[in-house]
Amino acid sequence: MSNQKEIKNLKTFSTAAERFEGSHVLCPGCAHSIIVREVLNATNDNLVVSAATGCLEVCTAIYPHTSWDCSWIHIGFENASTAIAGAETMNKVLRKKGRIPADTPQPKFVAFGGDGATYDIGFQFISGCFERGHDFMYVCLDNEVYANTGGQRSSSTPIGASTTTAPAGTVSYGEKKNKKDILSIMAAHGSPYVAQVAPNKWKDMVKKIQRGFDTEGPVFINAMSACTTEWRFKPDQTIEASDLATDSLVFPLYEIIDGTELNITYRPKNIVPVRDYLAFQPRFKHLFAPENEHIIEEWQKRVDARWEYLQRREEARV
Amino acid sequence: MNSKQMELNTVEVWDGNMANAQALRQAAVDVVAAYPITPSTATVENYASMHANGYVDGEVIMVESEHAAMSGCVGAGAAGGRVATATSSQGLALMIEVLYQASGMRIPVVLCLVNRALAAPLNVNGDHSDLYLTRDSGWVSLDSFSPQEAYDMTLMSFKISEHEKVRLPVISNQDGFMTSHTAQNVRPLSDEVAYNFIGDYKPLNAMLDFSKPVTHGVQTEHDWHFEHKAKQHAALMASKEVVKEVFEEFEKVSGRKYNIVESYGMEDAEVAIVCLGTTYESAILAVDKLKEEGIKAGVVAPRLFRPFPLVEIAQTLQNAKAVACMDRSAPGGTVGALYNEVAGALFNTSARPVLRNLIYGLGGRDMTINELCDIYRDLNKDAKAGKLTGKIQKLTGVRGPELSFYEL
Ligand SMILES: Cc1ncc(C[n+]2csc(CCOP(=O)(O)OP(=O)(O)O)c2C)c(N)n1
Ligand code: SF4
Numbered sequence: 001m002s003n004q005k006e007i008k009n010l011k012t013f014s015t016a017a018e019r020f021e022g023s024h025v026l027c028p029g030c031a032h033s034i035i036v037r038e039v040l041n042a043t044n045d046n047l048v049v050s051a052a053t054g055c056l057e058v059c060t061a062i063y064p065h066t067s068w069d070c071s072w073i074h075i076g077f078e079n080a081s082t083a084i085a086g087a088e089t090m091n092k093v094l095r096k097k098g099r100i101p102a103d104t105p106q107p108k109f110v111a112f113g114g115d116g117a118t119y120d121i122g123f124q125f126i127s128g129c130f131e132r133g134h135d136f137m138y139v140c141l142d143n144e145v146y147a148n149t150g151g152q153r154s155s156s157t158p159i160g161a162s163t164t165t166a167p168a169g170t171v172s173y174g175e176k177k178n179k180k181d182i183l184s185i186m187a188a189h190g191s192p193y194v195a196q197v198a199p200n201k202w203k204d205m206v207k208k209i210q211r212g213f214d215t216e217g218p219v220f221i222n223a224m225s226a227c228t229t230e231w232r233f234k235p236d237q238t239i240e241a242s243d244l245a246t247d248s249l250v251f252p253l254y255e256i257i258d259g260t261e262l263n264i265t266y267r268p269k270n271i272v273p274v275r276d277y278l279a280f281q282p283r284f285k286h287l288f289a290p291e292n293e294h295i296i297e298e299w300q301k302r303v304d305a306r307w308e309y310l311q312r313r314e315e316a317r318v
Numbered sequence: 319m320n321s322k323q324m325e326l327n328t329v330e331v332w333d334g335n336m337a338n339a340q341a342l343r344q345a346a347v348d349v350v351a352a353y354p355i356t357p358s359t360a361t362v363e364n365y366a367s368m369h370a371n372g373y374v375d376g377e378v379i380m381v382e383s384e385h386a387a388m389s390g391c392v393g394a395g396a397a398g399g400r401v402a403t404a405t406s407s408q409g410l411a412l413m414i415e416v417l418y419q420a421s422g423m424r425i426p427v428v429l430c431l432v433n434r435a436l437a438a439p440l441n442v443n444g445d446h447s448d449l450y451l452t453r454d455s456g457w458v459s460l461d462s463f464s465p466q467e468a469y470d471m472t473l474m475s476f477k478i479s480e481h482e483k484v485r486l487p488v489i490s491n492q493d494g495f496m497t498s499h500t501a502q503n504v505r506p507l508s509d510e511v512a513y514n515f516i517g518d519y520k521p522l523n524a525m526l527d528f529s530k531p532v533t534h535g536v537q538t539e540h541d542w543h544f545e546h547k548a549k550q551h552a553a554l555m556a557s558k559e560v561v562k563e564v565f566e567e568f569e570k571v572s573g574r575k576y577n578i579v580e581s582y583g584m585e586d587a588e589v590a591i592v593c594l595g596t597t598y599e600s601a602i603l604a605v606d607k608l609k610e611e612g613i614k615a616g617v618v619a620p621r622l623f624r625p626f627p628l629v630e631i632a633q634t635l636q637n638a639k640a641v642a643c644m645d646r647s648a649p650g651g652t653v654g655a656l657y658n659e660v661a662g663a664l665f666n667t668s669a670r671p672v673l674r675n676l677i678y679g680l681g682g683r684d685m686t687i688n689e690l691c692d693i694y695r696d697l698n699k700d701a702k703a704g705k706l707t708g709k710i711q712k713l714t715g716v717r718g719p720e721l722s723f724y725e726l
Contacts, residue, residue: 046528050393058537063546066533071525073396074535075419079389082381086351086393086401087525093348093377094399097320100526107528125389128382 007206008041016041017069024060024067029228029235031242032056032141034199036112039139039221040070042209046107048091050084052117053077055148056141071107078122080111085134108213109136115156116146119180130189130218137212137219140182143227151230155180158250160295161283163230168286173295178302186220187256193217195255195265198224200242204253204265211255224251232282241280248277249307250299254314262313274300321346321375323509324368332504334462334497337469338404338430338490339364343374344512345428345476348399348519351379351390353409356442357494358432361404376400384409388416388427395425396534398524400476402427406494407434410448414455420487421456422550423534426479427487429457430472433595434494435681443682444494446594446646449623450655456550458488458557459624463580463598466504468492470574473507476516477564484557485522486550491623493595495682507572515571558625578622579630583609587616589697590635591676592660593644594619597685604690615694628663635664635671639701642674642693649677653711653724672700675711675724683715 008016019040026033032055040047047070051057057074060067075083088109094100113122118140126138145163146152152165158179162168166175187194193215197205205223212219226241228234233241245251246266253266275296278284287295324343332340338361342350352362368374381387384405391401405413410431420427436447452459458478462468468490475488492498507515523532538546558578565576580598583605584590591601601617608615618634620627635641643661645654652658657675664670676693679685693714699707710724 048397048525061533061536063536063538063542066536068531068533070531071528072531072533073393073525074537075389075392075423076415079386079416082386082389083393083396085379086349086390086395087397089349089351089377089379089390090394090397090399090401091526093375094397094526097348097375099399107526124382125386128386131382132379 007203007210013038013041019047019068019070021067021069023065025062026055026059027229027235029238030055031143031199031225031227031238034238035139035141035205035223035225038199038202038206039110039209042206043108043213045105045213047071048084048087048107048109050074050080050087050111052080052113052122053148054114054117056112056114058148077117079125080113080117081122081126081129081138084109084111084136085129085132088134088136111136111138113138113140114147115140115142115144116154119155119182127189130186130191130220133217135216135218137221139221139223141225142222143225143230144179145227145230147227147230156182160287160292160299162286163283173286173292183220183222183256187259189218190259191218191220192258193255194220196222196224196251196253198242198246198251198253200239201246201253201266208255208265230283233280244272244277244280248272248274249303250274250277252307252310254310260318262310264310264314274303322372324373326506326508329503329505331501332465332469333360333499333501334432334465334468334492335360335499336364337465337504338472339368340506341469341472342402343368344507344509345400345402345473345516346374346376346513347402348376349379349391349394349401350376350403351381351387351394351401352403353381353384353387353405355384355406355409357434357444357498358404358406358409358430360498361430361432384413385416388413388420391427392416392420392423392425395420395427396423396525398521398526400426400480400519402430404430404432406432407436407448410451411436414451417452417455417457417487419535422546424485424550424553425487426485428472428475428479429487429489431489431491432494432498433491441681442494444496445680445682447648449491449594450647452489453624453655456486456554457624458484458486458554458561459491459622460488460561461491461594461619461621461623462497463596463619465497465500465502468497469504469506470568470572470576473512473516474564474568478557478561480519481560481564484553484560486553486557491595496596511571515568554625558622558627561622576621578620578627579618579634580621581616581618581634583616584618584634586614587637588614588639588701589641589694590616590618590638591642591644591690591693591697592618592620592631592656594623594646594656597644597646597679600685600687601690604687604694607687607691608694613694613698626659631660631663632667636667636669638671639704640672640674640697642676642697644676644678646679648680649711672706673710674700674706677711677713678715685715689715
């Protein structure tokens with residue numbers, strides 16, 4: 001892992017040969033496209049990419065068009081991980097058998113899935129791939145909702161969010177459960193590298209992606225992907241929404257190496273109250289009604305406790 | 319091949335699962351992704367043992383479910399190599415979503431399907447519920463009636479699947495237990511002859527060919543979806559000729575002749591049954607017995623289940639006066655699938671025989687030669703009367719009061 005690649009600067013990034021073309025129909029302001037572009041541009045190696053059914057897939061490969069200037073496959077909603085595991089295994093076999101010449105550079109294998117595809121329906125498949133130790137990077141585009149089907153809850157949807165299947169109403173404040181702690185679960189699989197990233201902290205993101213690419217074995221990246229349509233902010237506010245998430249510590253940026261070493265990679269200079277993060281997004285609007293204010297307090301307490309926990313773990317190196 | 323040579327005798331005693339595994343070994347499959355389920359488990363166990371002992375140089379991925387098995391096969395196949403898996407029943411039901419994705423993406427995959435009943439009630443024995451579940455999935459589907467045939471069909475499946483005019487996944491069916499667990503004499507080809515017969519894998523639009531990036535598994539709307547499906551159907555229909563060619567080539571290397579519709583006694587048959595799987599072999603014995611009684615009986619079995627050989631079935635049945643279509647699957651509120659298919663084949667012909675539908679053998683219940691003889695005798699009554707003497711559908715061999723349905 002010492003051979004970490006130099007992080008390109010913004011200028012080099014903007015002039016790098018694009019592997020993810022702008023010719024897609026993702027919503028203007030969709031963070032998926034920013035993240036995917038930066039993941040693909042973080043390496044010059046050949047890429048084999050799979051995508052789960054979801055916004056990314058339906059908006060970037062509409063026949064006869066494609067945004068992908070690299071090997072790409074979509075099979076279904078749940079199996080992007082297993083698809084790439086199959087391709088990765090085939091690569092090994094064809095090299096062993098000499099059908100791919102030994103001097104052909106090794107490609108990198110990447111699977112993308114939304115939080116629905118990752119936390120829910122595809123979880124078994126990802127778990128299987130990680131347990132078997134396939135050499136690939138799984139990137140979850142975590143917008144905390146099933147966006148492609150119009151805004152239903154997933155097990156990544158945070159408490160208090162109003163979604164179409166967990167709507168806020170006269171007797172409900174919306175989603176009742178806290179977001180699943182996917183990073184801990186993936187680290188517990190024995191993954192050599194797991195990390196949370198966000199597109200507003202792009203240098204941190206690219207550094208982690210490159211580390212992920214340089215790591216052998218299954219790597220998990222949870223990328224916060226602000227969704228203008230479902231979180232209901234204006235398309236030009238994507239980075240602002242992401243800033244609020246990372247600066248309020250609602251979405252802390254950290255990495256776990258070999259399931260033990262935890263590093264916090266971003267410490268906001270001025271920690272923003274969770275209230276500000278919530279106030280920015282109409283999906284939480286109803287929480288500011290007097291009868292729901294306690295949810296905001298709970299949020300803040302949980303975020304504080306989590307931050308405390310992460311810092312302790314970082315110090316303790318366990 | 320970098321693998322160790324396996325010494326084979328001219329005649330081996332193999333059951334259907336071993337026959338599958340040996341065919342996979344000789345095809346030098348690159349990736350096998352699989353998950354165990356009775357009665358197909360031993361196909362992968364045998365293969366894994368060959369892998370563990372250096373007789374194959376591909377990779378075995380023991381995934382966490384059948385859905386993942388087929389997903390892994392599609393990913394590995396799209397990457398550019400030869401892939402295979404095996405399953406039965408609930409496993410097939412779990413992977414069915416991906417069957418459509420494999421055929422829609424035109425990825426050659428070979429699936430050894432060891433036919434078994436679908437729950438509930440849970441039952442591990444052989445019937446054709448799972449085979450019928452694959453009907454509209456866009457796969458070529460071949461049927462074998464013995465371990466020898468299972469070996470031959472699985473070998474040929476690779477050649478058919480990868481043929482440039484086909485590029486579609488193929489199912490090699492065999493009856494659970496009746497074939498999969500019955501050891502019989504099998505005459506294998508030598509490794510060299512078998513491998514050369516199938517040929518090297520020629521990748522098309524391989525994800526591992528970086529000179530030409532390719533997008534697999536796109537999204538389509540009404541503007542293109544129909545064209546994609548039409549072309550896929552056309553390829554599946556065209557595969558019939560390829561199957562015939564492959565059967566002919568196989569006869570040259572093995573001396574064993576296969577037809578897309580197998581039949582026995584049909585030259586002068588007045589009464590006939592149409593069936594799938596091992597029942598064919600029992601029916602041959604019944605036919606011989608009935609000939610002695612003066613009943614002109616015959617039996618027809620489509621070896622190619624998909625694409626369904628409508629024309630060949632109609633031709634084979636053209637002189638029959640009464641026909642029973644035997645469906646080894648719970649009918650689910652209509653006549654059996656095979657009945658429907660055969661009725662479809664006969665409807666536009668001038669000689670329309672009386673057609674019965676018999677539901678039989680569910681969950682592995684035996685169909686004896688004596689019972690088959692009784693079926694022929696009933697058919698003979700229909701043939702003599704020139705019309706149906708009972709209801710269209712009968713559940714034969716079921717305990718309790720007689721169950722017959724669909725009166726004209
Ligand atoms: C087996 C299956 N179930 C349901 C669906 C419908 N479906 C397609 S995309 C999707 C939601 C995607 O949500 P997520 O994974 O969070 O990705 P996003 O669209 O938010 O990027 C659903 C429910 C499907 N395609 N396949
Ligand atoms: S709905 Fe959200 S995730 Fe989907 S394309 Fe639009 S902004 Fe992106």
